[in-house]
Amino acid sequence: MHLEPRPGIAWPSPHLRELRDAVRILLGLDDDTAVVIRQFSCGEPGYPPLETVVKVVLPMDGGVHRWTLHRPADQITEHDLRATLLHPGRADRNLA
Secondary structure, eight states: OOOOOOTTOOOOOHHHHHHHHHHHHHHTOOTTSEEEEEEEEOOSTTSOSEEEEEEEEOTTTOOEEEEEESSOGGGOOHHHHHHHHTSTTOOSEEEO
16 A cells, blocks of 8 residues: 655655665664654754754663754765764663
8 A cells, every 4th residue: 555645744855764774774673663863953053054863762662862963864974874873972862
């Protein structure tokens, strides 16, 4: 069954889908683990106007891991994800 978005709701861009898939591969996640990638406006001085947040919600314990990359999503590469996600201490939060 092919689902169409509701009117006014756009499907994620192909680049966001690629980033989500790269996060799954880098972290060895299964399909039951939610991976959310969102882009936000950032008004903090000294930071770019757009930042991208990667959240991973673990299904077994409900733990949430969050990373912020201070650049627009369309400028993030797999190398950027690898450098951010695979280094301990780079997560903004590890929320239970």
